[in-house]
Amino acid sequence: MTATPSRTARLLTTDDLAGMVGVEVRTIERWRKAGSGPPFMLFGRTIRYHPARVQAWMLAREQGTPSAGKGTPAGKGGTRGR
Numbered sequence: 001m002t003a004t005p006s007r008t009a010r011l012l013t014t015d016d017l018a019g020m021v022g023v024e025v026r027t028i029e030r031w032r033k034a035g036s037g038p039p040f041m042l043f044g045r046t047i048r049y050h051p052a053r054v055q056a057w058m059l060a061r062e063q064g065t066p067s068a069g070k071g072t073p074a075g076k077g078g079t080r081g082r
Contacts, residue, residue, distance in 0.1 A: 011041070011048035020054070 017038070018025045031037030032047070038057035041048045 009051045012051060012054060013049075014047055017049050017054060021058070 012020070014025055014028050018028050021028070028037060032040060038049055038054045041050065
C-alpha cells in the first residue's frame with residue numbers, strides 16, 4: 001500500500017489570522033506594514049499567510065516560562081510590602 005502525499009496546507013487570509021490571534025484585521029495590517037507581523041506571501045494584491053509560519057511567529061512571541069514548584073509567579077502576590 002502506498003502512502004498518499006499530504007495535501008498542501010490551506011493558506012490563511014488576513015481575516016483568518018485576525019480570528020486566530022483574536023485581534024482586529026486593522027491590527028494585522030498595521031503589524032504587516034511595520035514588519036512585526038508574521039511572514040506573508042503576496043500574489044498580486046492578495047495577501048496570504050502559511051499556517052506553519054504563523055505558528056512559528058506565534059511561538060516566538062511566547063512570554064515567560066512556568067515555574068516548576070515555585071508557587072506564586074514573580075510579581076504576583078508574595079510577602080512584599082507586608
